[in-house]
Amino acid sequence: xxxxxxxxxxxxxxxxxxxxxxxxxxxxxxxxxxxxxxxxxxxxxxxxxxxxxxxxxxxxxxxxxxxxxxxxxxxxxxxxxxxxxxxxxxxxxxxxxxxxxxxxxxxxxxxxxxxxxxxxxxxxxxxxxxxxxxxxxxxxxxxxxxxxxxxxxxxxxxxxxxxxxxxxxxxxxxxxxxxxxxxxxxxxxxxxxxxxxxxxxxxxxxxxxxxxxxxxxxxxxxxxxxxxxxxxxxxxxxxxxxxxxxxxxxxxxxxxxxxxxxxxxxxxxxxxxxxxxxxxxxxxxxxxxxxxxxxxxxxxxxxxxxxxxxxxxxxxxxxxxxxxxxx
Numbered sequence: 001x002x003x004x005x006x007x008x009x010x011x012x013x014x015x016x017x018x019x020x021x022x023x024x025x026x027x028x029x030x031x032x033x034x035x036x037x038x039x040x041x042x043x044x045x046x047x048x049x050x051x052x053x054x055x056x057x058x059x060x061x062x063x064x065x066x067x068x069x070x071x072x073x074x075x076x077x078x079x080x081x082x083x084x085x086x087x088x089x090x091x092x093x094x095x096x097x098x099x100x101x102x103x104x105x106x107x108x109x110x111x112x113x114x115x116x117x118x119x120x121x122x123x124x125x126x127x128x129x130x131x132x133x134x135x136x137x138x139x140x141x142x143x144x145x146x147x148x149x150x151x152x153x154x155x156x157x158x159x160x161x162x163x164x165x166x167x168x169x170x171x172x173x174x175x176x177x178x179x180x181x182x183x184x185x186x187x188x189x190x191x192x193x194x195x196x197x198x199x200x201x202x203x204x205x206x207x208x209x210x211x212x213x214x215x216x217x218x219x220x221x222x223x224x225x226x227x228x229x230x231x232x233x234x235x236x237x238x239x240x241x242x243x244x245x246x247x248x249x250x251x252x253x254x255x256x257x258x259x260x261x262x263x264x265x266x267x268x269x270x271x272x273x274x275x276x277x278x279x280x281x282x283x284x285x286x287x288x289x290x291x292x293x294x295x296x297x298x299x300x301x302x303x304x305x306x307x308x309x310x311x312x313x314x315x316x317x318x319x320x321x322x323x324x325x326x327x
Contacts, residue, residue, distance in 0.1 A: 058147030076117025176289030
């Protein structure tokens, strides 16, 4: 099975985004002017000595799994995590968040549980949820959709966009908590076409069912802030949709000789869906949810004081995981 075969073609998505962004040519000048172009993890807006960082994202079809097993109390964490991690990936400290919840019909049970998750995600990230929007759209939405926008602050001198990445730098990998909030369309198709259902015990850990495993909240990598403050970080990457292809946002190439072991959920999905290694690494995070790029010396120090591991190094071009070419 493939991601495009399940209904999500990342290459067509990129073309659609380009068709839209090609028209976004007006740029404000002075205070509030954009500092980088569209296409990085977050937008950066000039505030004098500082830059305001802003990003938006949602939980995607994880919402369908939550509704299938009637468990909505963690998807708020996912919504905040997807945004906060993107701010961290350009070196910004997250500050505040607003959510957008679209529903076919208002449902207090669902909104209450979503609120529990948003509160938990806010506490982990040390941010405030300062507002949001609930839209009732019975002719558009079947169930619900949850997205949000997060703003953060970064000194202009501390912005990290990957310009300092050099050949020979080390890549520090941080373990993911599971599938996070990307690739769920393919994951759902695998389950639908297998002998399993969401309510069945998850074979590697029968204490949870498959739906609960897929709903494991996205890890929030807030500890990266301390890493940025204490080390000379050259580049950052939040591994989300399109997997390791996200590294194309950074210059140079990346070779993973010692990648982190994929979580059990990835092994399970790959086996049941007969998915190739290439497709797995360009769809899912495969156990590496966040990457930090530093000099070899700095990476060794950082790996000793964090729960991370050196997984590879920067090369001239291309992305490879052992002998797998990611393209």
